[in-house]
Amino acid sequence: MFRLPTVAAVVVAATALTTTPVHAAARPGIDLDRAQRHQVVDGFGYSIAFQRSSLVHNLSQAKREEALDLLLGRENGAAPSILRLGIGSSATNEYDKMLSIQPTDPGGPAATPNYTWDGWDGGQVWYAKEARERGIDRFYADAWSAPGYMKDNGTDTNGGALCGLQGVSCASGDWREAYARYLVQFARFYRQEGIRLDEIGFTNEPDWTASYASMRFTPAQAAEFVKVLGPIARRAGLDVACCDSFGWQQSDPYVQAIEADPQARRYVDLVTGHGYASPADRPLSTTKTTWMSEWAPSSTVDGWNEAWDSGKGTDGIAIAQRIHDTLALAGSSAFLFWLGSSRGGTAALMQIDDANDAYRVSSRLYAFAAYSRFIRPGAVRIGVDSAHDGLKVSAYRNADGTEVVEIINTTDAAITTGVDVKRPTAYLTDNTHRLEKVPGLVSRHGHRTTVELAPRSLTTLVTSG
Numbered sequence: 001m002f003r004l005p006t007v008a009a010v011v012v013a014a015t016a017l018t019t020t021p022v023h024a025a026a027r028p029g030i031d032l033d034r035a036q037r038h039q040v041v042d043g044f045g046y047s048i049a050f051q052r053s054s055l056v057h058n059l060s061q062a063k064r065e066e067a068l069d070l071l072l073g074r075e076n077g078a079a080p081s082i083l084r085l086g087i088g089s090s091a092t093n094e095y096d097k098m099l100s101i102q103p104t105d106p107g108g109p110a111a112t113p114n115y116t117w118d119g120w121d122g123g124q125v126w127y128a129k130e131a132r133e134r135g136i137d138r139f140y141a142d143a144w145s146a147p148g149y150m151k152d153n154g155t156d157t158n159g160g161a162l163c164g165l166q167g168v169s170c171a172s173g174d175w176r177e178a179y180a181r182y183l184v185q186f187a188r189f190y191r192q193e194g195i196r197l198d199e200i201g202f203t204n205e206p207d208w209t210a211s212y213a214s215m216r217f218t219p220a221q222a223a224e225f226v227k228v229l230g231p232i233a234r235r236a237g238l239d240v241a242c243c244d245s246f247g248w249q250q251s252d253p254y255v256q257a258i259e260a261d262p263q264a265r266r267y268v269d270l271v272t273g274h275g276y277a278s279p280a281d282r283p284l285s286t287t288k289t290t291w292m293s294e295w296a297p298s299s300t301v302d303g304w305n306e307a308w309d310s311g312k313g314t315d316g317i318a319i320a321q322r323i324h325d326t327l328a329l330a331g332s333s334a335f336l337f338w339l340g341s342s343r344g345g346t347a348a349l350m351q352i353d354d355a356n357d358a359y360r361v362s363s364r365l366y367a368f369a370a371y372s373r374f375i376r377p378g379a380v381r382i383g384v385d386s387a388h389d390g391l392k393v394s395a396y397r398n399a400d401g402t403e404v405v406e407i408i409n410t411t412d413a414a415i416t417t418g419v420d421v422k423r424p425t426a427y428l429t430d431n432t433h434r435l436e437k438v439p440g441l442v443s444r445h446g447h448r449t450t451v452e453l454a455p456r457s458l459t460t461l462v463t464s465g
Helices: 052-057 061-072 121-133 176-192 219-235 249-259 262-267 316-328 363-372
Strands: 030-041 043-047 082-087 139-143 199-201 239-245 270-274 290-294 334-339 350-353 358-361 379-386 391-397 403-409 415-419 425-429 442-445 448-453 457-462
Touching: 030 391, 030 403, 030 415, 043 363, 052 061, 052 121, 052 350, 061 121, 061 350, 061 358, 082 121, 082 334, 121 176, 139 176, 139 239, 176 199, 176 219, 219 239, 219 249, 219 262, 239 249, 239 290, 249 262, 249 270, 316 334, 316 363, 316 391, 316 403, 316 457, 334 363, 363 425, 363 457, 379 403, 403 415, 403 448, 448 457
Parallel strands: 043 082, 043 334, 082 139, 139 199, 199 239, 239 270, 270 290, 290 334
Antiparallel strands: 030 379, 350 358, 379 391, 391 403, 403 457, 415 448, 425 457, 442 448
């Protein structure tokens, strides 16, 4: 769901934090329960759909490299470990066009397909290759709609349903298997370009009708189609994701329909849901891996906002709290933001003004990076025991033994607390620091580390393993 970015160059202030503020409050410590293991973290990412990646490509070479380092880099950038691609349907909409690999009807569902491929795919192929060069190797592709000729409303837009599903009868016939093969062919084209897609989704917000590319599935129809797509996808080495509902709680009927059908359950490898209609703040009723696969705050009112803490939903601290809730309350194994970059008054991480060869970076990027840089794929969320009011705390143990503790101080007061991690490096993100190492944030007292938490801040503690 949706809105676009705005312009300027990135300024990173290396401001030193004063040590313990006069009003710092001493509170009970934060203890890690390392024996308590929660979900495995698959990673963090964002979408590059609707040709938004081509905006980055349109920058001059120097600006393009700067933008890519910020959007993809592990050292100083957002450090995503997952990219979400859009599978084109050829619909034109407010975000431009998602290009289809079969824009015209081949003559019916049983006709020989007339697939086309340009090796560009709205910039997604180029961007995926740039990501892979920077060590990113997990790609999830999702379709907003089947091509219009496969649907009962004859268009990619305004909802409609896939011909051949229960309750959907079309004069053109049953397009279910043809659509499944269409999706798998998309993955084959990417493999031809050297990019392996890991998961494939056949629906985006099936419970929401939009004026742009969209298609409806009831929970029963989604379970039905999984049984068509599943065997075809599995033979092609692809995992199936379902169902990207427009709200986390709204995902429950889809989860229940799949769980109630043994064959459908067998073919769903990943359960996905968005965070618009309801936030990801509790687990879904499944033992399968779950991903919060799309969310961004609305920029309709705020416009482009770079602030860390101005009281708006697009602030960096608001994004940090949403990431915390998605991981610590919902038990999601991934957090996928809507867009990495876009244009205009967007809530994306970066705003691109390709017409003026410029870009701007929001504090949202650094809130995202505070988690994604240090909590790597394969990390396990571990237990946390803290009695602090106003702190949101989560902890993770990476496969290499390093530990990461994320502490959001939502209060207006500085807080001094102990944390049972040894010799961590501390990074501060707040109004004047963008995920920066700050001397004096941590000190050692006996067997515990003492950390100074600035008001309205995110402090990231990382051990050396």
